[in-house]
Amino acid sequence: MPRRVGPELSSAIRQVQQQARALLNQVRKQIRVKENDLERLRAEAQRLGMLAGQASASRHLGGNSGRTDWRAILAHLPKQFKAANIRAVRGLHDKRPSEIFAAITRWIEAGVVKRKARGVYERID
Numbered sequence: 001m002p003r004r005v006g007p008e009l010s011s012a013i014r015q016v017q018q019q020a021r022a023l024l025n026q027v028r029k030q031i032r033v034k035e036n037d038l039e040r041l042r043a044e045a046q047r048l049g050m051l052a053g054q055a056s057a058s059r060h061l062g063g064n065s066g067r068t069d070w071r072a073i074l075a076h077l078p079k080q081f082k083a084a085n086i087r088a089v090r091g092l093h094d095k096r097p098s099e100i101f102a103a104i105t106r107w108i109e110a111g112v113v114k115r116k117a118r119g120v121y122e123r124i125d
Contacts, residue, residue, distance in 0.1 A: 068092070070103045074112065080122045 073089050086100050087093060104121060107113035116122050 068095075068103075070106070073103075074107060074123065077123065079125075080116065080120060082119055082121070 068091075073086065073092070076089055077085055083097070083100050083104065086103070087095065092100070104113065107121075108115060112124055114122050114124055
C-alpha cells in the first residue's frame with residue numbers, strides 16, 4: 001500500500017518546486033540577455049568588417065542559414081590552389097565536394113579562374 005505524503009512534506013515539495021521554477025525563469029532570462037548581446041556583437045563585427053573592407057568567407061556565425069560568399073573565398077586563396085585549399089577556408093569544412101566544384105566551375109565560367117592541370121586552378125588577377 002503506498003504511503004501518503006503528510007501536509008508538511010507536500011508543502012516543502014511545493015516550495016522547492018516554486019524555487020526551482022523561479023531559478024529556471026532567471027536562467028532563461030539570462031540566456032536571452034546573453035543571446036541578444038551576442039547578436040549585437042556579431043552585427044557590430046560585420047559592420048566593422050565591411051568598413052575595413054573585409055568580406056567574411058561565410059555567414060556561419062548565425063547558423064547554417066547564410067549563403068556562402070564565394071567571391072570572398074576566392075580572395076582568400078593563393079594564386080594557384082586546389083580544392084583542398086578551398087576546404088581549408090574557415091567555415092567550409094562541412095561543404096560537400098559537389099558544392100566546392102560547382103563554385104570552381106562558376107569561377108572558370110566567369111573568367112576569374114583558369115584550370116592549369118587536373119585539380120590545379122589559378123586565379124586570374
